[in-house]
Amino acid sequence: MSEQANDKPVLVIPCSGIGKVHGLISREATYLVADEMAPKETDTLCLALLVKRDPEAVDAVKTQHCITIDGCPKACAEKNVEMAGGHAAKAVQVTEAFKKHRGAKPGTATDLTEDGWAIARDVAQEVVDEASRLWRERKVQR
Amino acid sequence: MSAELTKVGIVSCSGEAIPEGTVSRLATRRVLELLRPDKTVTICLPLFLAGNEGERNFAKTHPTITVDGCPKQCARWGTEQNSGPVSGALVISEILGTAASGCSRSLRGASQSDKEAVWTVAEHIAAEVDRVLAETAPVSSDELKDGAECACSAPVPGGKVTIQGAPVTIPGLQLIFQQCLERLIPADDSGSPAVLDAVKIYHRILQEEEPEYSTALLKAYGEFCRERKSGE
Numbered sequence: 217m218s219e220q221a222n223d224k225p226v227l228v229i230p231c232s233g234i235g236k237v238h239g240l241i242s243r244e245a246t247y248l249v250a251d252e253m254a255p256k257e258t259d260t261l262c263l264a265l266l267v268k269r270d271p272e273a274v275d276a277v278k279t280q281h282c283i284t285i286d287g288c289p290k291a292c293a294e295k296n297v298e299m300a301g302g303h304a305a306k307a308v309q310v311t312e313a314f315k316k317h318r319g320a321k322p323g324t325a326t327d328l329t330e331d332g333w334a335i336a337r338d339v340a341q342e343v344v345d346e347a348s349r350l351w352r353e354r355k356v357q358r
Numbered sequence: 359m360s361a362e363l364t365k366v367g368i369v370s371c372s373g374e375a376i377p378e379g380t381v382s383r384l385a386t387r388r389v390l391e392l393l394r395p396d397k398t399v400t401i402c403l404p405l406f407l408a409g410n411e412g413e414r415n416f417a418k419t420h421p422t423i424t425v426d427g428c429p430k431q432c433a434r435w436g437t438e439q440n441s442g443p444v445s446g447a448l449v450i451s452e453i454l455g456t457a458a459s460g461c462s463r464s465l466r467g468a469s470q471s472d473k474e475a476v477w478t479v480a481e482h483i484a485a486e487v488d489r490v491l492a493e494t495a496p497v498s499s500d501e502l503k504d505g506a507e508c509a510c511s512a513p514v515p516g517g518k519v520t521i522q523g524a525p526v527t528i529p530g531l532q533l534i535f536q537q538c539l540e541r542l543i544p545a546d547d548s549g550s551p552a553v554l555d556a557v558k559i560y561h562r563i564l565q566e567e568e569p570e571y572s573t574a575l576l577k578a579y580g581e582f583c584r585e586r587k588s589g590e
Contacts, residue, residue, distance in 0.1 A: 232372040233402050234383055240465075243383075246374060247464035262373035263404050264432035267440065292404035299407055326387045328465065 225259040226305075226347040227276060230285040231293040232263065237322045238287030238310045241336045244328060245285055245310075248340035249347070258283075258347050266296045277302030281350045283343050285310065306346040313338045364494050365399045366445075366487045367420035371433035372403065377461035378427030378450040381472070385450075385479035386425055392530035393484040397491060403433050406440035417442030421494045423486050425479070426450065445494070446486045450475075453482050473540065481559075519574040521567065528561045535582040545580040553579050 230246040233239025250260045265273035277300050284293035284304040294307040313335050314320065322332030370386040373379025390398050399420060405413045416422065417437050423446040424433040434447045451458060457478075460471040517531025528534075534556050543549040543556075554572050557563070563571050 230374060231402065231404060232374055232379075232383065234370055234372060234386060234400055235402065239402070243372075243374060243380075244464060244466070247466070251464065260374045262371070262375045262379060262432065264371040264373050264379075264436060265430070267403050267407055267436035268430070268432040269439075270430065270432070290405065290408055292402060292408040295408035296404050326384055326391075 224280045225257055226281045226283060226350055227261050228258050228283050228285065228343055228347070229261055229263055229277075229293050229297060231287050231291075233287040233292070234325060236287060236325055237328070237332060240287075240325055240328060241310050241313075241322065241332060241339060242285040242287045242293070244333070245336045245339035245343065248336060249343045253340055253344045254347055257351055258343075263293055263296060266300045269300070274300045281305050281347075283308065283346055285339060285343065287311075305350055306343075308339060308342055308346075310335070310339055313342070364491065365397060365420055366394075366490050366494075367416055367422035368398055368400050368483060368487070369403050369416075369422055369424045369433045369437050369444075370400070371424070371426045371428075371431075373427045373432065374463070376427050377463050377472075378454070378458050380463050380465075381450055381454070381458065381461055381475050381479055382425045382427045382433075384476045385483055388476060388480035389483045389487065392533050393480055394487045395529055398487055403436055406436060414441055417444060421445040421490050423448065423483065423490060425483060445490045448479075448482055448486060450479055453479055470540070473537075477537070517578065519571070519578050521570055521574060528557060531557070531578070532582065535579050538579060539583060539586060543579075545576065545583040547576070549579075550576045 228246045228249050230242035231239055232243040246260050250258045261273055261276060277297050282297050282302050282304050283306045284297055285308045286293050287310045294304050297304050317331060317335050320331035321329055322335055323329040368386050368389060370382040371379055372383040386400060390400055401413060401416045422437060422444045424437055424444050426433045426449050428451050429449060431449060434444055437444055454475055457475060461475050462468050462472055516527035516529040518525045518527050538553055538556050543552045550572050553575050554568065557575055
C-alpha cells in the first residue's frame with residue numbers, strides 16, 4: 217500500500233447483495249462501522265462504481281486500505297476490489313459470523329430482526345478490529 | 359416449444375455511499391416481492407464482473423431495467439459494458455428530486471420519508487416493467503432455461519380474502535396492510551375506502567366487486583391490526 221494511504225480512511229466495501237439477508241447484513245455492518253463505531257478511521261465506497269470502472273473509485277481502492285464484507289462465497293466485493301487493482305486487507309464473510317449464531321432467524325433481504333442486527337454487530341466489530349490494526353501499523357511506520 | 363412470459367430483469371446500483379442507493383435496493387425488492395412478483399427477476403450488479411458466463415449474460419437473456427441512485431448511473435453503464443444493452447434506465451435523484459435528501463443510508467435511521475421514497479420509486483419501476491413488457495415479445499421456455507436469475511427473488515406469500523364465496527389471493531397483502539397501518543388508516547368504516555384504494559393499486563378489482571372487497575378487506579385489515587397490537 218502506498219504512503220498516500222496513511223492519511224486516508226480505511227474503505228469498508230460491502231457486497232450489499234440484493235437476494236438474501238446476508239447482503240443486507242454486509243451493508244448494515246458497514247454503516248455501523250462508518251457511521252458509528254469508527255467514523256474517523258473508516259469510510260465506504262459504492263461497489264457499483266468499481267463495476268463501472270469509475271476512475272476516482274479505482275484510484276481510491278488502489279491507494280487506500282480496503283476491507284471487504286461479502287454475503288456469499290461468490291465474494292463480489294473482494295473480487296471487484298482486486299479486479300480494480302486494489303487489495304482487501306481483510307475479506308470478511310458474513311456466513312462465518314452465522315456460525316456463532318446457530319438457529320438465528322436474521323430477517324430478510326429488506327429487514328433485519330434482533331438476531332440479524334446481532335450478527336451485523338459481530339461483523340462490524342471484526343471490521344473495526346482490523347481497521348484499528350491498520351491504523352496502528354500506520355503510526356508505527358511514521 | 360411453448361411461448362412464455364418474458365421476465366424483466368431489474369438491476370439496482372445499491373450504492374452504499376448515498377441514501378439513494380438504499381432506496382434503489384429497497385424499491386427493487388419491493389417490485390420483486392410485491393408489485394410485479396411474477397414478471398421480474400434480479401441479479402447483483404457486481405456479479406457481472408465476479409460471476410460466471412451465465413450471470414454475465416443476464417441482460418442478453420432478459421430485457422433489463424437499471425435503477426441508479428445518482429446521475430453517474432453505475433448500474434446502467436456497468437450492465438451495458440459487462441452484460442448487454444438495457445431496455446430502461448431510471449435515476450432516483452431525477453424521480454425524487456430533493457425529497458431524497460431526507461432519506462437515510464441505514465435502515466436504523468429510516469423514517470416516513472424513506473418509506474414514501476421507496477414506494478414512489480417502486481411504483482416508477484413497476485410502470486417501467488409494464489412498458490418494457492408491452493414492447494417485448496414473449497420468449498420460449500427453452501430460451502429462459504439458460505438465463506441467469508437470482509434464486510431469492512421469489513414472490514412474497516399472498517393474503518387471502520373470500521369474494522363471492524371463493525378464496526382470492528392478493529400478493530403481498532400483509533405488506534399492503536403494514537403500509538396502511540403506518541399511514542394510520544383506521545381499521546373501521548372510516549378507513550375502508552383508503553384500504554380498498556391501497557389494495558387496488560396492486561390487485562385488479564372490478565367496480566361491481568368493490569363493496570364485497572371493501573367488507574372482506576376491512577375485516578382482514580382489522581385482524582391484521584389486532585395481531586400487530588397483541589404482538590407489541
